[in-house]
Amino acid sequence: MPTTLIHFFTGTGNTAHAVKTIAEDIRKAGQEVTTVQVSLGVNPPELGAFERHIVAFPVLSWAAPVMMRQYLKRFPKGEGKQVAILAVNGAVFYKGKMVPGASGQALEEVEHLLRRKGYDVFLSGEASFPDNWTQMTDPGDEKSQKIIITHGEADVRNFTEKFLSGKRELFRCSPFNHTWTYLVAFLFGKMGRRALGTFYIADSSCNGCGLCARQCPSHSIVMEHNRPRWKTNCQDCNRCINFCPEKAIQTSMSLLVIQFTLHILMIIYGIKAVSAYASLLIPVAPWLMILIKTVLIIAVLYLASWITLVPLYAFLRLLGKIPAVRKFYCLSVTKKFSRYKGPEYVMRKQEADEQNKI
Ligand SMILES: Cc1cc2nc3c(=O)[nH]c(=O)nc-3n(C[C@H](O)[C@H](O)[C@H](O)COP(=O)(O)O)c2cc1C
Ligand code: SF4
Ligand code: SF4
Incomplete structure (x- = not known):
């Protein structure tokens, strides 16, 4: 029976939801699938037992998160193993219309990284879920988020169908888009994400619960005198600002x-x-x-x-x-912004609440 290993990073749960959807469809097709969630200190498992791989990640400034790229660089030689790549980007509603996200050069960058290691990248595609960049933009209301999620799920199902049929299809952006998104992604990876991490601040509604520090995938938050302090190795995944139960995290x-x-x-x-x-x-x-x-x-x-x-x-x-x-x-426009939790984490919370009731 073919076995697939899905490697993924997620900030707010969109990619986790996409991965769960893919895994369900692969299982329905009678195949085996395992997942590994990337965070600081997670290394690629033994890859030999798996016939095919899927790499899925959120697009952060037209690139895969730095941590995901570092994880992929630790992959052993591919020896022709098949890999499919899914970029989960962020769509918004503008003047009543849904504007899909843009992955720029992200897919091609990861494709080339894996090709250099000897993997056969046969499929790459994107799926648009709600934009989670709450640090700078309001994630919008629940109604528009639900519409975007439905589109995203359709994108993911389309990707899985192609994966299961073994279809060869690789995403390409124009040379112009490739060049400028590469430059922005390069600066973001080296400097932007670190700088953006230093603008987070916890305001007076912070109760010192420490959830932000425990949930950060790169251990970039330390608790000092019951208040979070952000270090400069932030991925800028926006999990902390979106998940704080008190909405206490702002962009200063x-x-x-x-x-x-x-x-x-x-x-x-x-x-x-x-x-x-x-x-x-x-x-x-x-x-x-x-x-x-x-x-x-x-x-x-x-x-x-x-x-x-x-x-x-x-x-x-x-x-x-x-x-x-x-x-x-602590003065900030983000105080007025809503917060975003991807469907995967919303569902997990609902499941936990249901269990607590029982
Ligand atoms: C710092 C940052 C940069 C982002 N850059 C892009 C981008 O270049 N293009 C895009 O379409 N979405 C972008 N997004 C939106 C995310 O890719 C999108 O919301 C994604 O679905 C989040 O997935 P996750 O919930 O698995 O983290 C960005 C989000 C953040 C936080
Ligand atoms: S999750 Fe929010 S309330 Fe809890 S410590 Fe972090 S900032 Fe404070
Ligand atoms: S500090 Fe916040 S934005 Fe930065 S990596 Fe951790 S959870 Fe993500």
């Missing part, structure tokens, strides 16, 4: 503006300094100077990121110990 708009402004100023002044002083201090041939300046500018970008994420963030956090400053940090 003031921290965002202060950190972003100082970061940009450091880059501008750093580049100005390189342009003004490099040729005065290092007298070399013009062609070599271009090379030196390029290296120095890259160093400025890295240094500015490090200063923003380490000493500046630590200093701003220290200031946040002053109650008035903390109150200022």
Whole structure:
């Protein structure tokens, strides 16, 4: 009997729901299926026993989550084993119409990673579920979320049908989209997700329950004096902000503006300094100077990121110990936003509630 192993990462439960749907359909077709959920410290199991694999992940800034890519890099050599890839992206309602999500280069990036390891990637596709980026956008009302979920489930069933029939079909985006989404994804992976993690703050409704820290897939939250503190290894999956039972987690708009402004100023002044002083201090041939300046500018970008994420963030956090400053940090539009829990987690909660009743 063919056996399939599904490897997946999920932030808020959409991908978990897609995986559950796929697994049910594969079982209905009389085949065996096992799943593994990726989080910090989870390594690929022994892959030899499985004939085919499915890799499923949420699209974060036109890429697979960094943790998922790191997990896939730990795969052994593929020796021609078949793999299908599903990207779960985020759709929104705009002016009464559903706008499906966009995966950009995410599927192709994962496909190439697996091909380089010798896997036969035969299928890649996307499914649109509700957008969960509550840190910056309101996830909308339940009615529109339900409509999007129904579409997402249809996308997933379509994917499973192709998987079961062995159909070869690979997702491709245009070279233009591929290039710019690759650049954005690269910056997000290196810097953006870390920076976004530093803008989270727990406001006065936090009761110190520690759920956010326990549920974070990358252990990026530590509890200090009964309040969560975000480290700089965040994946930006948005689970914490969406799952906090008190809706206490916000995006600190003031921290965002202060950190972003100082970061940009450091880059501008750093580049100005390189342009003004490099040729005065290092007298070399013009062609070599271009090379030196390029290296120095890259160093400025890295240094500015490090200063923003380490000493500046630590200093701003220290200031946040002053109650008035903390109150200022907690001002945010996200207080008015609703929160999003994917169908998988909503169902699990309903099941748990039912059991508690019994
Ligand atoms: C930081 C962040 C970036 C995102 N970027 C994209 C994107 O580039 N394209 C897209 O369609 N959806 C994007 N989304 C939406 C998620 O991919 C979508 O909501 C997904 O269904 C979440 O799946 P999960 O519940 O399994 O985490 C993003 C969400 C977050 C939190
Ligand atoms: S889950 Fe919410 S209430 Fe609980 S510790 Fe985290 S921020 Fe506070
Ligand atoms: S800190 Fe929040 S957004 Fe970041 S990885 Fe953990 S749960 Fe996800």
